[in-house]
Amino acid sequence: MVISHALIGLSSIAILLTTVASVQAQSIPPEGPVSVTFTATPIPPPKPMPVGGGREFDLLNQAMAATNDAGNPVLNNMGGRCQFSRLRDPAAKTVELHGFCTYVDKDGDQTFEQCDFLPGQPNKCKIIGGTGKFEGLQAELIITVVPLKSNFEGISQVVGHKKGTYKFAKTN
Helix, strand or coil: CHHHHHHHHHHHHHHHHHHHHHHHHCCCCCEEEEEEEEEEEECCCCCCEEEECCEEEEEEEEEEEEEECCCCCCCCCEEEEEEEEEEEECCCCEEEEEEEEEEECCCCCEEEEEEEECCCCCEEEEEEEECHHHCCEEEEEEEEEEEECCCCCCCCEEEEEEEEEEEECCCC
């Protein structure tokens, strides 16, 4: 009887230690590289309006999905939404985008991203914070996108990559 109680107690401790080790293994390092693959689909399709000088302005609302290539929790298996203002100059073949994205993970923790895509410059976003495990998260990211051939008329889709570094800033 004493031996069975001891075995149950040792088994409980082993399970507890395994759980703690698993939780610690999944924690987010305080800083590191970011390499994320994402998809974006505008919902609904944007409707540009002329703003003079041959330029067009529209608002983009995009459904997003992101996966961290290394499995790090930063932007891993997160759904999101981005909203951008877009100014296009078809004659000059330039596009300028400004906006924000919010991603959420399975636990409900969010990241907040601010993006500025300017003609002739790399597409840049930065993570400017988050909630829960992402509180204090900051990142500088370079964004590349590749348009996909879509079988939905009027709907464009892209796959892209976010590369850069992140760190956690102290919050009060």
